Amino acid sequence: MDHDAVARRGFSDPHDAAAGAEPHGLVERFHAVRRQTLALAAPLSAEDAAVQSMPDASPVKWHLAHTTWFFDRFVLQPLAGARSPHPEWDALFNSYYESVGPRHPRPQRGLLTRPSLDEVLGYRAAIDARLGDALARGTFDRDGLRIVELGLQHEQQHQELILTDLKHAFSLNPLLPAYHVHAPPRSLAGPLEWIGFDEAVVEIGAPVWPAHDAFAFDLESPRHRVLTGAFALASRPVTAGEYRQFIADGGYRTHAHWLSEGWAWVQAGQRARPLHWIDDAHHFTLAGAQPIDPDAPVVHLSYYEADAYARWAGARLPTEFEWERAAAGQPVRGNFADAGHLHPRGSDGTGLRQLFGDVWEWTSSAYGAYPGFRPMPGALGEYNGKFMCSQQVLRGGSCATPASHVRATYRNFFPPSAQWQFAGLRLAKDPA
Template structure:
């Protein structure tokens, strides 16, 4: 556990290495957070929920608890989320020192020996940190993407596959009663439980993700001008926000902003940074639908959690050019499902303040599955339930089609 703790904490700092102190303070929209806030908040989590169990630990900056609490109302008030980018103090170096102090304290705590309950909270903290590693990348991408200079986070440009995407096929899924949810082995968040049975009707899922070329056909066909394709709230959003294309596509529809700066769009790579509204409208235009999360998990459960994930250091979706069966189930882009984010039958949140982690957000959000090119490999699994409101699109979000049979 100690080595894993150190490795995960170090990776967060490594992801910030290309950033200046000015970069790390930027908050480009209320849903995003400055990089330095991510570093401080994940440290606060260990201080508040792990080191608070160590009777000998005393916080060096107790007033920072207000600054770096996110949404844990039961442990005290917090700074307003949309105003995190106004916090010029403490500075980046102070936050680095804060991380080092807390890391040393947690390491010493582990070396002295901790009980199983404390180990479980540390594991939750590490999983929480891995979530914020993905957010570090997507939030800085958004910050750089609204900068007129369109600066690059990295000089490493994602490579394009020369060959075409694998032909689109629909593969029939399991029918009847199937079990979904966490099976009980290894870590899982509380919202992945309990494992339960669902009834699946005749259906099929696409063998791969929707590509940029396929989505471009939707754009060129006037998909953003046809209200009959859109949910009512989606159409209102399209008109209000004047959406005409996926986030980060440039007006020429031939290039897009990436973490490597503006690059030519790979027509065979998965379309990314589309909202639930856009995914649903595209599926309707294509004569298909989005999969339910139960259909998705039933198809993914037997597959290894491997793919174009954060560890591959591409940080951009890549084409699926060959292979049998379901491709790209893990990595590349989070896949919107047709399922609202609600509790499973018999769901019980964690006890105490940590019960605020997932359950209280089960309203007005939609489930995504499979991870993205910014998700750490060891963080993803078949039962993992991500969730966002239907208008969100700054994450690596894409589309897999489904259909009834």
């Protein structure tokens, strides 16, 4: 892979997202986000970029192409006289947009040895040049600029997926190769405290975008009122050391802690510890095999595991509304991908902390529509709404999430069995 064009690593300032409201700022943001994706791929060989380790993951090469296809198909092709440089690739890199046309089966993306990585990088360069020029010339109306911003938010989601999918693939290699050489630094976790909240009616969600200038996905809207009963929230996420106590106490052998579906999942997979744990003292990270830091948040848990731990601990998972109430007004600062650690860290402090970054936090809330939800018009309406079934909501972002991509209203969602994302948990409980 030619590293000359992608040697610059690092992430844009978290406040750059606000620049997307103005065309000039959007030009800069477009190029910054696109460079970030290339920077993530820079350390990889063509072989690294082509592997698909499971049906839920995708090759890095596919991520590079799909995020480019999004801009090609939804931003450039609607322009008069515009034509894709590779219309024959349309079905290869369409993810799930049924209304756009046929799609290559997701579990078979690793079979796409052609086009080559160099051809995909050439495709990116061509689309970047076309779209960058069109943005600079003021070609797009408000609707066009709105789709560009959506495409950038979409690409930032895929930046995180590049890291999680690659970590899963590397973990299956007996050599346990490192993606980067910076081992996660040891950390400290302060004592767990309980932060109390009284019963209240609270405003949840984001105003509908783009009627409101601040970006939010359609699934975050509309803003509405919710009653939350009195509750207490843990001051920090559960640590690996605390989760190790659950394992030692027979947590994976005691059916009483588990939901029925979760217990069947444990037995079917003969599971005994979180994903990427090699044994009770070591786990696989993006820096290769490393000792488990007992004070860092436990990570790579399924919803089943998070729920079982909470029951074992005499607590529960928070609802997404309780989580958002606690996070509202808090600064969006934390251990994000921008820091370069690419692994959770403990926080030796007091009070409510680590709501953003480190690990996505499972909630007890099923992923569904807010009252008055309206998907985006056209094919882009398939982006979120059609997945509102059999998924759980996660909040807060992770150590693999770009900082400028997250806000208190952000709703992530995955099936309850998903482990390969950087997901952990924070406990909640009801008043005594």
